[in-house]
Amino acid sequence: MKNNQTEIIYFGKLEHNGWSMYLAATDNGLCFVGSQNKELAEVENWVAKKRASAMLVHDEEKIHPYKEQFISYLDGERVELDLPIDLRGTPFQQLVWRELQKIPYGKTVTYMDIAKQIEKPKAVRAVGAAIGANPVMIRVPCHRVVGKDGKLTGFRGGIPMKESLLALEREKVLEDVHGAP
The missing domain is CATH 1.10.10.10 (Winged helix-like DNA-binding domain superfamily/Winged helix DNA-binding domain)
Known part of the structure; x- marks a missing residue:
């Protein structure tokens, strides 16, 4: 992220075979996986607390590659998720x-x-x-x-x-x- 540019966090909803969760990612990778059957507020609250200056944008297309791997994992076809991640912590x-x-x-x-x-x-x-x-x-x-x-x-x-x-x-x-x- 360049100086003073607002970070964008894209989100979409994964719904597949009884699984329902929100996924969120930056341009650098997956940054949040929501809990099963939780509302969008879970993502909004996490962004407000952990990445307060970011803008949350609904974009299913940006989230699609993440959803594909998660679906493959949830279907038992994939044992490893090799998605890029954007983790920030101590x-x-x-x-x-x-x-x-x-x-x-x-x-x-x-x-x-x-x-x-x-x-x-x-x-x-x-x-x-x-x-x-x-x-x-x-x-x-x-x-x-x-x-x-x-x-x-x-x-x-x-x-x-x-x-x-x-x-x-x-x-x-x-x-x-x-x-x-």
Whole structure:
């Protein structure tokens, strides 16, 4: 973004096979993935809080390439989203978000695992806060992080969305191991 130019954040709505969420992107990449079945206000509130000087513009054409990859992922045809992302956060958040991107498809790790991986084993709560601040869930797979007892905990999209994403990935992994039914 050049000096004094207003940043534009484009948004569109993905609706596919029971999935409904807003996606938002800048010219640099995906910057926000909305929660399942949430209204546009979720995107508007995030922009107002995290990128207050940006202008939100509805543009389905700009969002189309992102929607295509998400649909392919949600259909179990794609195990990795390689979309460009425009993530802004503290250096600690960036560190955690990079680590999240290393979690293999269909696997889960704990908050403690992430804290240890980034060599900050006492920062489990801070890791949890950074994960909770991830604006591009699914693309940065925070849904693959579970509590130390294996229970599904905190997820901006809600536990039902987290359950659905993990079930989708488990099903695909089983299909790949045992062959399609």
